[in-house]
Amino acid sequence: xxxxxxxxxxxxxxxxxxxxxxxxxxxxxxxxxxxxxxxxxxxxxxxxxxxxxxxxxxxxxxxxxxxxxxxxxxxxxxxxxxxxxxxxxxxxxxxxxxxxxxxxxxxxxxxxxxxxxxxxxxxxxxxxxxxxxxxxxxxxxxxxxxxxxxxxxxxxxxxxxxxxxxxxxxxxxxxxxxxxxxxxxxxxxxxxxxxxxxxxxxxxxxxxxxxxxxxxxxxxxxxxxxxxxxxxxxxxxxxxxxxxxxxxxxxxxxxxxxxxxxxxxxxxxxxxxxxxxxxxxxxxxxxxxxxxxxxxxxxx
Amino acid sequence: xxxxxxxxxxxxxxxxxxxxxxxxxxxxxxxxxxxxxxxxxxxxxxxxxxxxxxxxxxxxxxxxxxxxxxxxxxxxxxxxxxxxxxxxxxxxxxxxxxxxxxxxxxxxxxxxxxxxxxxxxxxxxxxxxxxxxxxxxxxxxxxxxxxxxxxxxxxxxxxxxxxxxxxxxxxxxxxxxxxxxxxxxxxxxxxxxxxxxxxxxxxxxxxxxxxxxxxxxxxxxxxxxxxxxxxxxxxxxxxxxx
Numbered sequence: 001x002x003x004x005x006x007x008x009x010x011x012x013x014x015x016x017x018x019x020x021x022x023x024x025x026x027x028x029x030x031x032x033x034x035x036x037x038x039x040x041x042x043x044x045x046x047x048x049x050x051x052x053x054x055x056x057x058x059x060x061x062x063x064x065x066x067x068x069x070x071x072x073x074x075x076x077x078x079x080x081x082x083x084x085x086x087x088x089x090x091x092x093x094x095x096x097x098x099x100x101x102x103x104x105x106x107x108x109x110x111x112x113x114x115x116x117x118x119x120x121x122x123x124x125x126x127x128x129x130x131x132x133x134x135x136x137x138x139x140x141x142x143x144x145x146x147x148x149x150x151x152x153x154x155x156x157x158x159x160x161x162x163x164x165x166x167x168x169x170x171x172x173x174x175x176x177x178x179x180x181x182x183x184x185x186x187x188x189x190x191x192x193x194x195x196x197x198x199x200x201x202x203x204x205x206x207x208x209x210x211x212x213x214x215x216x217x218x219x220x221x222x223x224x225x226x227x228x229x230x231x232x233x234x235x236x237x238x239x240x241x242x243x244x245x246x247x248x249x250x251x252x253x254x255x256x257x258x259x260x261x262x263x264x265x266x267x268x269x270x271x272x273x274x275x276x277x278x279x280x281x282x283x284x285x286x287x288x289x290x291x292x293x294x295x296x297x298x299x300x
Numbered sequence: 301x302x303x304x305x306x307x308x309x310x311x312x313x314x315x316x317x318x319x320x321x322x323x324x325x326x327x328x329x330x331x332x333x334x335x336x337x338x339x340x341x342x343x344x345x346x347x348x349x350x351x352x353x354x355x356x357x358x359x360x361x362x363x364x365x366x367x368x369x370x371x372x373x374x375x376x377x378x379x380x381x382x383x384x385x386x387x388x389x390x391x392x393x394x395x396x397x398x399x400x401x402x403x404x405x406x407x408x409x410x411x412x413x414x415x416x417x418x419x420x421x422x423x424x425x426x427x428x429x430x431x432x433x434x435x436x437x438x439x440x441x442x443x444x445x446x447x448x449x450x451x452x453x454x455x456x457x458x459x460x461x462x463x464x465x466x467x468x469x470x471x472x473x474x475x476x477x478x479x480x481x482x483x484x485x486x487x488x489x490x491x492x493x494x495x496x497x498x499x500x501x502x503x504x505x506x507x508x509x510x511x512x513x514x515x516x517x518x519x520x521x522x523x524x525x526x527x528x529x530x531x532x533x534x535x536x537x538x539x540x541x542x
Contacts, residue, residue, distance in 0.1 A: 036469030037440045134341045161466055163340040163495055164533055165540040189467045234481035250474050253501035254520060292470050299471060
């Protein structure tokens with residue numbers, strides 16, 4: 001196992017940031033921690049990267065204990081925090097050189113690992129890090145986290161606030177890194193990114209809701225979901241929320257995802273009800289659950 | 301001006317030295333419309349939005365927001381719009397009630413009106429129990445919902461939302477959109493930026509900026525037809541990748 005977490009808990013005064021968290025990440029796995037702000041993702045990253053002690057429980061990273069062997073872990077992992085943490089007043093090249101030197105290596109030694117990513121920022125190698133665009137900062141931070149060829153890579157919300165194009169490029173990079181013998185633990189609040197991981201843990205309020213492959217997680221969804229559409233979105237949502245048999249009502253793009261509390265639900269009954277609310281152009285069709293549906297059902 | 305057009309923009313341009321951040325954009329937004337303003341990081345969205353809310357002077361072009369010209373009546377625009385961003389929300393070290401009172405005061409609402417508004421707002425959001433709690437101690441989702449309500453406290457004609465739901469959990473994100481629908485239903489125009497492409501589908505119309513220009517503008521349905529794809533994410537990828 002690359003990462004093994006056993007019954008980890010962490011509190012800050014009254015706030016229970018993590019409650020009895022356990023999971024394992026296999027060698028070369030791309031494992032996603034999926035959850036909103038405040039779920040405890042960063043606290044977990046800080047414990048696993050030896051920057052914070054847990055109150056309870058144990059964990060190992062690359063075979064080393066996070067408390068007793070912390071120095072060995074620091075040499076074996078790369079960590080890209082959620083907040084941009086490179087030196088703003090050093091240039092791109094200086095930052096990379098700095099991190100290589102700290103870890104007793106050189107840019108040349110591990111260049112093939114970062115090459116794909118570095119060539120994209122190389123034209124700006126003499127620019128100060130503080131003057132880079134968001135997407136370029138993110139690429140530089142990833143290069144710096146990789147320059148000592150870590151066994152395990154920790155990426156805390158690398159794509160938050162990043163546009164869909166840059167997000168896709170970033171995930172393509174992660175997939176390529178995985179091929180190079182690196183275990184990756186990545187966190188994200190974007191549910192659509194969950195599908196790109198080998199396995200995911202859904203996390204909210206310091207607790208893990210479920211751990212599995214993305215495919216298995218959506219299969220576990222307990223109910224049939226219906227896409228519902230009508231002429232007026234606001235009235236549709238209001239009417240569905242008032243419907244006595246609803247189990248869940250969530251806007252989803254151009255539709256509302258609806259589940260019914262009855263076992264013998266007949267979509268026609270719902271149509272009649274919605275028509276009685278003066279809605280028209282009503283469409284009700286079965287649809288498949290997404291990770292986000294599952295997350296909301298579990299978090300309810 | 302046509303009363304139903306609450307934003308009218310024609311050839312609006314902003315340059316910084318040699319760099320053209322916003323390049324002659326033209327569009328209109330109608331009363332009660334939910335208008336999605338999308339684009340990659342660095343495409344010029346924030347610069348364009350700053351001009352529309354009267355805090356940045358355009359280099360050239362025309363823009364009328366809430367009935368006022370951005371060149372000559374920026375102060376009037378500020379009084380007639382609401383603004384909420386992911387970064388600047390509320391004062392963490394003021395309580396829920398104090399924040400409402402403070403922003404009500406900033407917009408010049410009479411004391412009695414602020415008191416009424418404050419009660420309605422706290423009740424609608426279900427924040428009765430935390431009305432006297434410091435905002436900093438509230439979960440992010442609550443803060444964002446409160447922040448949205450506060451941005452509407454002076455009944456603005458238009459509310460500008462700059463990535464209002466970043467990092468928010470999916471249930472709260474939806475409650476937030478229900479609030480947006482409600483505001484639009486009641487006649488407030490909503491101008492919103494987001495990186496969540498499913499949220500783009502919630503908008504009546506969507507514009508997509510690429511390198512300072514508006515490269516697409518239509519209903520999500522028509523954009524998907526135009527680009528022959530089945531979701532907005534693919535529309536975005538096709539456009540922004542060029």
